[in-house]
Amino acid sequence: MSEFAAGPQAWVGAWSEKRASLTPDREGLVDATTGDRFTYAELDRRANRTARLLREHGVADGGRVAVVSRNRPAVVDCFFATGKTGGVLAPLSHRLAPPELSELLERVDPGLLVVETPFLADVREALDETDDLDTTLLAVEAAGSSEERGEISTYADALPEDASPVETAALSPEDPHLLLHTGGSTGTPKETVVTHHGIVWNSVNTITAWGLRDDDVTPMVFPMFHTGGWNVLTVPLWHMGGTVVVAREFDPGDLLRVIEDEGGSVLVAVPAVLRMMTDHDEWETTDLSTLRFAKSGGGPCRQSVMEAWWDRDVELSQGYGLTECGPNNFAMPEGWPRERADAVGVPAMHVDARVVEGGEEVQQGAVGELELRSPHAAAGYLDNPEETEATFGGGWVATGDLARVDEDGYFHIEGRKKHMFVSGGENVYPAEVEDAIAGHDAVSEVVVVPVPDERWGQVGKAVVELAPGAESLSLDDLRAFLDGRLARFKHPQHLAFVESMPTSGPDKIDREAVTERFGE
Template identity: 35%
Template sequence: MEMFDLLAQRARVTPERPALEDLDSGERYSYRQLNERAARLAAAAREHWGLREGDRLAYLGHSRAEFFAMLFGCAKAGLILVPLNWRLAVPELEVLMDDCEPGALIFGGEFAEAAATLARRRGPLTAVALDGAGDGQRDYCADLAATEPDPGPHPEKDPDTPWYLLYTSGTTGRPKGVIQTFRMMLANHLNIGLAVNLTGDDVLLNVLPLFHTAGINLYSSALFLVGGCVLVARAFDPDQSLQVLENRATIFFGVPAVYQALLDHPSFDGERLKGVRSWGCGGAPLSLPVAQRYAEQGIRVRTGMGMTETGPTVFLLDEELVIDKAGSVGRPQLLTEVRIVDRDGRDLPDGEAGELLVRGPNITPGYWGRPDATAEAIRDGWLRSGDVARRDADGCYYIVDRWKDMYISGGENVYPAEVEKVLERHPAIAEVAVVGMPDGRWGEVGKAYCGLHPDVEAPDRDQLRAFCREYLAGYKVPRAFQWVDALPRNALGKVTKQELRDDAARR
């Protein structure tokens, strides 16, 4: 199998269909225009930025439609795109740059100072400005305009050729660049596109960051293959999002924090959102109370699960099961195999929790420059997810917790997610995260970090323990509770538990 130029093919099939729109700038691309723009980037990278096949091209900037011209332009030129997490500080960005060694850095105007610092410290690095070039910098728009693009299909490639790198958060160690390939993109398209029934008539509102797999692949890359339209927001804004969802979008994918913010908006009205035919959620579990409130508005939010290493789609819950199977991530999708195993690698029966293993064409070939980490994560073709999961008798899967989040209290395994689900039922608690903290008698005990609903007084800690004891064994009940204004989260809304573990260990 060889990989052909999918964007060029789509531009040939539906040249004038709308492909992209930038909701902030108003910039729009048809498939013909997007293909031409990608071809111009491929030419500019060769002619003006000194890049050759296999080189890395980094991007530091907020979400914008132009990103996808960079992504497909790199595919045409055989370059590897590296979207950088713009939330990171310059020293953290330097770690990623040292790891992938890009030959050029494209940056948005809001990151001009950080880009200049990175260019100074890294030696030979071509800095390319999207929004007006300074001294010693290339002008992105001028360089693209000065090229003679070849919009025809690029040379065929092996489908496992690295296309772009997505860096893990690195909260537990050195960040790893997860290699993304053409094969992974096609597998994800079949896994999620068929499940959601994407068509060329669909319009996606994309509010997720484009340095993350969800922003790129749920459902943007899959929708491009069928000729749909992607509306790119610079960042999630509830007012803008509700307006677009009411008037234009037909499909949507968000994280729980996004769904909560939409639900809390004073103008939220399910009746006005009937044009959205499919709602998806991932990144973290959607709580049952939130799922129920959406269902009461006639909206069934389908929860799924995946990883950067899996392209990402692995699981998706059927729409009719979102309440009856609340908490489940659904069943494995078409091109994915999964197993649940114990610590010795033996398969476990229904109902028992163990580590989730994943195999299929959607799995990354590994981590950039890290054969050690690759060998540790992928064994005999199976990716070790690091997730604790169980399967019920109907074949639906539940993510119980992360292996690293589990702690042992008095010799018993405690999965914080189980405790968190109980505490979320308490009427005073808006959000909660539980971690293990050292204890001289029990080894570890639980500590709960709780955010309260507005205008609600903090409940008595002994009352909270009694509340938990109604649903949990005594060793699972948190020993300590701490009130917080907000839980620390990453760009996709996941709680960064390592920060909380560090805090609990100090106190």
């Protein structure tokens, strides 16, 4: 590695400073909740004030600031400011229970903890369970009474008035900038160490693969405690000088209105959000003509949802990513055929991908574990050498997801490796079965889980959320529908219903909750 590549570089963390010098009057952030709008020059001044606050509390040169908040400008301030100071931002999910927050806080060990007022009670309870964590607690300037905040100072009151330029830390690209926790589907989430190097390379991969432009506008529907909140579109658009729209909460109607009012040009959301938008009363009347493309991520998107977007002349395709790598790893080739809509595309410019079994690549069309290699991969898990070695130790990132590659080089995700089950000696991949079941008019959402069977060892149980207007669905009707669509051994042998699917993270279906209730 050259001395330039390995040595300190002032630009590595100077995102807001660099963008403010290039496009000072262009809007980088819009707060849809309050109507406030911020140019890049204003964002940089806010970051300077926050950088001074962080240095007052020792959050520099590797020091950590944790944030428990919904999407709001103060969280953006902390991102830009930690870049300036050489600090590390650790956004934590406000959806976690106090014991989970307590464990993560002890792991992150922040010098400063910034909390939105609605979550102060849970954070206080979490802090009471830690072993003398030495941190300063500040309440974000959210709605809430002084009684709720108690003696805690507010972030706004604590900010220094001086917004003049600060000395930017000279950082190595390998220095960490974000600690992002995984979904936490089993046990307490792991903290993934994301370096400046990884953030920059994911941005480059996203811009080159998706064709992002400096005039792009996106409503950011992923929470900023999630890699989707930062690395799917937010940081790549700031890299280009585009505009990111945030809000405390987004419902489908609000999202449609933001696209129309702000001229949204790119949208990435989970399948559930995309489906709820198509079901909304304003779907047909909303002007979507500014949308250049939309992408679905976080799970398989049903064909019916994709067709609804295509019918509105919006190019919707599926993506694939994870906290540990990217997350933007694939892109659909130019002019891709609609019959490949179930694929996530081909590897992005600076991404290698392969499908393996026992460390060896499988033949074309065979299912195996997806492994990725890219300069945008994370550095590992915080203080977890065993898990780091298991996921990152072989020179490739082991995703834990099953995939196959078709004859045209498109990658297809077949579900999580741990969700696969064996029925009568045959592998069954729930994602494939769910996709077939979702084609039934009576089905809105479906999760297939394995249950014990005396004859076959394991068989599938389909857990179904009925579509609006559908009164019932029998197992016999469902199996008749699947005849000719799926091999008989893949057909579910049991059927159960839920009023609505449980969710986790950014509106993703919580498979573990479904399995715990209906599975083995």
